[in-house]
Amino acid sequence: xxKREIHFCEKCGHPTKRxxxxxxxxxxxxxxxCGYIAYINPINIVGTVPYLGDKVLLxxxxxxxxxxxxxxxxxxxxxxxxxxxxxERETEEEAGIHAEISSAPYILLDIAHADQLHLMFLARMKxxxxxxGPET
Numbered sequence: 001x002x003k004r005e006i007h008f009c010e011k012c013g014h015p016t017k018r019x020x021x022x023x024x025x026x027x028x029x030x031x032x033x034c035g036y037i038a039y040i041n042p043i044n045i046v047g048t049v050p051y052l053g054d055k056v057l058l059x060x061x062x063x064x065x066x067x068x069x070x071x072x073x074x075x076x077x078x079x080x081x082x083x084x085x086x087x088e089r090e091t092e093e094e095a096g097i098h099a100e101i102s103s104a105p106y107i108l109l110d111i112a113h114a115d116q117l118h119l120m121f122l123a124r125m126k127x128x129x130x131x132x133g134p135e136t
Contacts, residue, residue: 046084048123049072052124073136
C-alpha cells in the first residue's frame with residue numbers, strides 16, 4: 001500500500017513537512033504554520049465468518065482491489081458505529097444474508113503492510129438464502 005502522507009494541513013491548508021515532533025518517536029506530517037500534527041492510524045476492517053452447519057460462506061470480489069478473489073464479507077468500519085454493527089452491516093451489504101452475529105470478536109488480524117486491522121465475528125446463518133450486493 002505504501003506510506004500514507006498528508007500533504008496539506010487539515011486545519012489551515014498550509015503544506016506539511018515530514019518530521020519527528022518533539023516528544024514523539026515516529027515521523028509525522030506537521031504543519032509549520034499552525035503546528036497541527038497529522039496522525040495516520042490503521043484502518044479498521046470489520047466483517048464476519050458466516051457459517052451454516054459445517055460450511056463457510058465466501059464472497060467473490062466484483063470490484064478492485066483484488067477483483068475476482070474469494071474473501072469473507074468485510075469492509076471499513078464507519079464513524080460512530082461499533083465493530084459489531086459494522087460487521088453486521090458489511091455482511092448484509094456484501095453477502096445479503098441473515099445471520100446471528102456473535103457478541104465477541106472471533107479473530108483479530110494485523111495487516112500492517114496495508115495499514116489495516118481486521119476484526120472478524122462469527123455469524124451463524126439463519127438459512128441458505130443469499131442476496132449478494134454490487135461488490136460481490
